Amino acid sequence: MTRFLWGSATAAYQCEGAWDEDGKGKSSWDVFCHSDLNNVNPVTGDVASDHYHRYEEDIRMMAEGGQNAYRFSIAWSRVVPDGTGDVNEAALEHYSRVVDTCLAHGVEPLVTLYHYDLPQTLFAAGGWENRATIDAFARYATVCFDSLGDRVSHWMTINEPGYETLCSYAIGNYPPNVRDLGRRWHAMYNLMLASASAVTAFREGGYPGRIGLVSDSYPVHTLENTPEFEQAAHFADLFQNRCVNDTAILGAFPAEFMEKIEADGTDMSFIHEGDESVLRSGTIDFLGLNVYDRFLVKPYTTGETDLRANNTGDASGENRVVVKDWFEMDEDPTTEKNPWGMEIYPAAMYEILVELRDRYSNIPVIITENGVGYRDVVENGEIHDSYRIDYLRGFIDEMQRAIGAGCDVQGYLVWSTMDLYSWINGYEKRYGLVHVDFDTLERTPKDSFVWYANHISSQGAQR
Incomplete structure (x- = not known):
């Protein structure tokens, strides 16, 4: 029986720190966090969890907690500091040591090539709206495959093309901090081409292992069962899920999706001849x-497109989604929510897995992130995060129910390994199984870390 992957996940900018060490170039997030635009929670990832220097301690703790898998991302601006030029061998040596440390502890490394942090030189030249970034990404990916491909068997091209572009080009709280859905679709289109190009490079290079993409996906619900509500749900599914999943798995953007964004007035000139064959040849494993x-x-109902996110975790923040001629976000007053307004709805796990099973011929799935953010409190040196345990237990139970229903789920990774920089939310919103004191950088396992270790142990060789 193939070993089920039980582990946790991080991303480079959120945990590494060492933002300007060992030849690293600046990323879009380095520049944003040092700018006046960073005004909601004005902190940086300069040090973050200091994982760059403390990865051995962190991976050892994972292994001691029974985890056999670690998903992390490589910082593109470490490996190719200006995005396109010389390769920084010191960065490749660092990530090689991270991979070797994982393997020495029996932890499977799952590597994400891009997790929001674009080299600043590429960002300044148009970022993902510039097709030159696609070729730069494929080249960078090949550098990583060449360096680590003999030991890494699970690769992921892009993290959340949907959510990143939603924040960057619709909510406007991530760089480049604009609110323009037409630009969102342009950037997402190029992200999907970049992913497909990297997949093709992986296959043409004959590297061992598998390659995928990471998608944030949601079961879409309505509170009423009328034709109007069903139509809203259908549009929301195209907007949130299928624009990424169909493209990565089936090799083409949904025709209805493309027709709808064009009807919205989107300038479709970003589509070039030959793109269809790139997407078809770059479908994921x-x-x-x-x-x-x-x-x-x-x-x-009415009004212009308006998307907002609660990044403060208090009454001053607002979650709002109105997409003109598509749908609006609804509110269920009966459900439990965390301080940032996220519903605690474990059945989402079962529902999305069954939906993906049925829509995409039961493609293999790894749960690459699942977790919940709270303001954890340290009491006498301990963190009693029963709310996180309840959340994880509920979602894991629903995952295992989906496996029982025939869904090909091959791993589960908690977000996150340790407390880290939560993007625009800053440091108060904590997701980690391990507490980090951001003044001393001391690590303390939370109750959820112990619970998760016990849960993994109880599974044995089973799921």
Whole structure:
């Protein structure tokens, strides 16, 4: 029986720190966090969890907690500091040591090539709206495959093309901090081409292992069962899920999706001859799935497109999604939510897995992120995060129910390994199984770490 992967996950900018060490170039997030635009929670990832220097301690703790898998991302601006030029051998040596440390502890490394942090030189030249970034990414990916491909058997090209572009080009809280859906679709289109190009390079290079993409996907719900609500749900599914999943798995953007964004007035000139063959040849081996909650919608009523996110975890923040002529976000007052307004809805795990099973011929899935953010409190040196245990237990139970229903789920990774920089949310929103004191950088396992270790142990060789 293939070993089921039980582990946890991080991303480079969120945990590494060492933002300007050992030849690393600046990323879009380095520049954003040092700018006046970073005004919601004005902190940086300069040090973060200091994982760059403390990866051995962190991986050892994972192994001591029974985890046999670790998903992390490589910082593109470490490996190719300006995005396109000389390769920084010191960075490759660092990530080689991280991989070797994982393997020495019996921990499978799962490597994400890109997790939001674009080299600043590429960002300044148009970022993902510039087709030159596609070729630069394929070249960078090949550098990583050549360096680590003899030991890494699970690769992921892009983390969340949907959510990144939603924040960058619709909510406007991630760089480049604009609100323009037409630009969102342009950037997402190029991200999907970049992923397909990297997949093709992986296959043409004959590297061992498998390659996938990470998608944040949601079961779409409505509170009423009328034709209008069903239509809103259908549009929301195209907007949130299928624009990425169909493209990565089936090799083409949904025709209805493309027709709808064009009807919205999107300038479709970003589509070039030959793109269809790139997407068809770059379909993925497995889907990395980030699961947090459901997406609750209702029919669009009136007004312009308006998307907002609660990044403060208090009454000053607002979650709002109105997409003109598509749908609006709805609110269920009966469900439990965390301080940032995220619903605690474990059945989302089962529902999205069954949906993907049925839509995509049961493609293999690894749950690459699942977790919940809270303001954890340290009491006498301990962190009693029963709310996180309840959340993880609920979602894991629903995952195992989906496996029982025939879904090909091959791994489960908690977000996150340790507390880290939570993007625009800053450091108060903690997801980690391990507490990090951001003043001393001391690590302390939380109750959830112990619970997860016991759960993994109870599974034995089973799922």
